[in-house]
Amino acid sequence: MNGFPASRCALTALALALAGCVVGGVVPQGGTHLSPTECRDLAALRSQSPPTMAEHHSELAALRKAGYDPSPWYDDPYYPDDLQAAQRLVDYWFETECPALLPH
Template identity: 60%
Template sequence: MKASAFRPILPALIVAALSCGCATGPMPDPGRNLTDAQCRDLTAIAAHAPPTRQSNASELAALRRAGYDPSPWYDPYYPDDLQAAQRLVDYWYRMECVLARSG
């Protein structure tokens, strides 16, 4: 069977994975950008807890949601695009995680 026979199926699989949250984990509540798990993991990272696979995945998912794409082999905008995404995730963290705990 030729590899081209699978081409029509690939976009459908990608859409299904993204819509079910399988590719990036659970989606945040409507109106939020970070999930509770991401808030918990980002809090652990800020407290200098030993890194775990889960905390790294949570941080990467938050950065991707903020627009950072680590996949290009050569990124002429690196590290500016990463730093912009980090600032956005920090803002979301202050607005959604810290305020939720204090309020």
Template identity: 60%
Template sequence: MENLPRNRSMLAALVLLLAGCATAGAPQSGPHLSPTECRDLAAIRSNAPPTRGQQQSELSALRKAGYNPSPWNDDPKFPENLHAAQRLVDQWFKTECQQSQPG
């Protein structure tokens, strides 16, 4: 009986931790790309030489899509992870950025 309050607080902490993990993995609602990212991705797709800011926007979008480049170049799933993130960013660009473009 002495451990009952301790077990309850441990259980409550565990429930909160698991709830936080579950919501962190939940899909994000609303737009995934910012207006700046949309603008910069559109500029990159126009085949003009990209600026550093445009490249940063592209990397930011790829990171939102789950790509995490390794600073040591030792990612065993390297091109696959990048390609999967690029496909997701392309989908977001088509659904979110094209709607906000005039024309």
């Protein structure tokens, strides 16, 4: 044991998750979560046009910002709930942030 009880480690992890820490860094506070490129690519994915690999990469980057980690998909006890939670957050960001970033 490293000196921390398991419950304390779990509480620390939960506190960090609630504070907005995600894979790849911290979600910016007061700023936008999605880049203009991610907004453009997510809008394209929501259209009827055939998706590109770059659009899929942007979608994955946005899901990672929302806290989803696709690495342990084969042994993730929270799948698909964790993916769906990240998708809801990305959808919220898309609806609230992207209209200002996308051309009208």
